[in-house]
Amino acid sequence: MAEEEIYYEMLWDCTQCNTKGLLGDSHRHCPTCGAAQDPTERYFPKEGEEVEAKNHKFVGADWSCAYCSSPNSQAAAHCTNCGAGQDGTKPVALVADKATPEPLPSTMPTTAPKRSMGWLRWVFAALALVVIGIVFLFTSTKETTATVAQRTWAREIQIEQMGRVADSAWRDSVPGDAYGVSCSREQRSTKQVPDGQDCHTERVDKGDGTFVKRQECTTRYRDVPVYDDRCSYTVNRWRTVRSVKADTQNAMNPVWPTVSNLNANFPGGGVGSLGSEREGTRHESYVLTLGSGGKTWTCNVPENVWSKYQEGATTPLKVRLTGGADCSSLK
Secondary structure, eight states, X not given: OOOOOOEEEOEEOOTTTOOOOEETTTOSBOTTTOOBOOGGGOBOOOTTOOOBOTTOOOOOOOEEOTTTOOEEOTTOSBOTTTOOBOTTOEEOOOOOOTTSOOOOOTTSOTHHHHHHHHHHHHHHHHXXXXXXXXXXXXXXXXXXXXXXXEEEEEEEEEEXXXXXXXXXXXXXXXXXXOEEEEEEEEEEEEEEEEEEEEEEEEEEEOSSSEEEEEEEEEEEEEEEEEEEEEEEEEEEEEEEEEEEEXXXXXXXXXXXXXXXXXXXXXXXXXXTSTTOEEEEEEEEEEEEEEEETTEEEEEEOOHHHHTTOOTTOEEEXXXXXXXXXXXXXXX
């Protein structure tokens, strides 16, 4: 069964006679001068000075009279101050406790933000122009006629050998073909577990001249280490041990280097046994060096583009304003 809430009196200050600390529920009119309560003047009492609203029954937030602005109980059909009806009226605005951030003082010049925003707009505009200028500088090109000064190529074949590789991993990631496995307990990660609650009391304006206290709690967590088996092991894997290369010094036209003396069938086992070798990844590059007006550019291009150009040939070439060549313009 939910615990019954206790209602406490909001306070308000009379703006007519300056009487302070009037009770929001009990004093609907100022006991000194008779002025109607102004709901916008309600505020929370200091901590420890709360006054309980005896026998209070909450029926809803007050409605503010559209004619005299007096607060009236939700149960009242007409304003107790001027007699106007409730139709079309709105509930009074609720008051936030002082624990919430307060707005900046009203005396702060309202023109300052506008000046700041105007200054920022100029900064952003200047930055935008700089960015546009940089983009233009690096993307805009002009066409020139360049001469092919040099053609070079290079091809390489990696040679892999099956060998023992030492490695480590968590137990659930150890390869199935690993051997010589040795494991020990280590911290793998952390996890958060509940560790009590952080609670504070919030005072909530009910909008009828009273407020209630509510306990708001959030779960507090702490980090707990998570342990697992960390394993060292050995596994047989292909790995690059050397490479064979061919380049322009070997032939005018590109050829793949000859691969020989592979230990394909190493003594004591077949292909894939320890010490056996195989061809691995292949790499190739084709470079054109071009010149014009004392300037030189180097372009890495596909083989089909490279083969179209001979030394001494001329070709249109797009050059960026920064001086670099747009090698994609070579077709």
